[in-house]
Amino acid sequence: MITKNKRTLRIECLHKAASFNVACDENFLAAAKQQGFRLLRGCKNGVCEVCETTLLSGEVVYRTSAGLQTATPGKTFLFCTASARGPAEVRLHRVLAPGEYIVxxxxxxxxxxxxxxxxxxxxxxxxxxxxxxxxxxxxxxxxxxxxxxxxxxxxxxxxxxxxxxxxxxxxxxxxxxxxxxxxxxxxxxxxxxxxxxGECTLKQTGTDKAFFVAAGTGFTQMKALLEEAFEQGSDQQLYLYWGARRPQDLYMAELPEKWQCEYENFHFVPVVGDLLPGQEWEGHVGMLHDAMIQDHGKFDDATVYASGSPNMVYSVTDTLIQYGLSDECVFSDVFAYAPRK
Missing domain, CATH: 2.40.30.10 (Translation factors)
Structure with missing residues (x-):
């Protein structure tokens, strides 16, 4: 149901008993996505028809190949192209609430x-x-x-x-x-x-800095998170600390180096565990958390995402908490699959 509340409209997803707010004339899909709701759909522009929705009352406008159309009660329309101009009630058949996924x-x-x-x-x-x-x-x-x-x-x-x-x-x-x-x-x-x-996804923590800390192939998860942060236009200072045993183990270093040239708020810091005799390296050598502390000193305005072995993740987070990191601003799948006893 959409009801006027000052300049905001409310939609209740009848089948899921969930709701979200949408401003007048705001696209339904954009408003739902921003607030963590996800529609089971196959496109974003009204082609797949997966998000076909029934209007129960009120008036909704939606876009088709023929231009803007108006839906009246009993008529179906595509949720992804629609907005409301006043009080209305819609039935959404395929909507997932925040944090809900179909495996x-x-x-x-x-x-x-x-x-x-x-x-x-x-x-x-x-x-x-x-x-x-x-x-x-x-x-x-x-x-x-x-x-x-x-x-x-x-x-x-x-x-x-x-x-x-x-x-x-x-x-x-x-x-x-x-x-x-x-x-x-x-x-x-x-x-x-x-x-x-998994639940280690981008979070709205309100901190000025976000650290993406990876060891080895833990870079995989950090890559996806950073791509999403770039896509969202994050205004946080974003730091990737990627640790590997040797420089050659940083198997995709050219990608974060490219990001560093493209995004002013992104910083790539590679860290290696040890070097072969005579091997040249100008960056950090040693533990990831030591490199982070040396570079930043305190973490009271930081969010940390960590991926690697349980020992690495707990070592990094335990140490950074001693330097001001809030335990409410640290995220890792390790906490779920390898919890401390």
Whole structure:
């Protein structure tokens, strides 16, 4: 139901008992998305007709290929192209409240699996089935289901981008599952995945700085989060601290270096754990949290997203909390899958 409240209109999603605010003449989809609601849809411009909605009362205007149209009670319209000019009541059949996801299993086409530079990390690109858009947000992960039924979890490396799913997978030849996974990716045409999972997504914390802290392939998740921050036009100062054992293990360093040239508020700080004798390196050497403290000193106005081993994540967050970081402004999937006892 849409009711006037000063200059704001309220929509109640009848089937989900959820509601959100929308300003008069504001696009329904834009208002819903901004407030964390997600419509199960296949496009953004009224082509797929997945978001067909019934008007119960009032008046709604919506856009079609023939121009602006007016919906009257009993008529259907496409939610993604609509706005309201006054009190109205609509029935939304396919809406998800903030934090609500439908986990799906699907067979994805294997588009490519290529080594990145001189590392042992493969960039894997999958395509979901035609007409089956993956429903997730930047920062979430999926599980690959191997032919033997076992599962491996991998962060999705790209923000939502049509049917494309990008993964960064380190090959570990001494592990049977890793060998089977690589064989499937190189020889098979499709692979089963289950998604979305995880809650380490961009948060509205109100801090001036946001630190994206990654070790090894933890960069995968940070890549997606940063892409989303860029897309949203974040005005925070954004810092990527990416740690690896050796410089060559920073398998996609050219990408954050490119971002640093494109975005004035983005800063890339690589950190290596050790160097070979005679190896040249001008950056930080040692622990990630030591490099961060050396560069910034305090973290009382910071948000931290961390991805890596549980030991790394807890070491970084415990240390930074001692330097002012609020425990309400630190986010990692580690807290869910490897909680402290």
């Amino acid at each position: 799906k299993t699907m067979a994805c086409q294997i588009e490519s699996a290529e080594l990145l530079g001189s590392s042992d990390v493969y960039q894997v690109v999958l395509q979901t089935p035609a007409g089956n858009m993956p429903d997730y947000v930047a920062g979430q992960y999926l599980e690959v289901i191997l032919p033997n039924g076992e599962r491996n979890a991998f962060s999705i490396a790209n923000r939502p981008d049509g049917r494309r799913l990008e993964l960064h997978i380190q090959h570990l030849p001494d592990r049977d599952n890793s060998r089977l996974l690589l064989q499937t990716l190189q020889e098979g045409k499709s692979i089963q995945v289950e998604l979305p999972k």
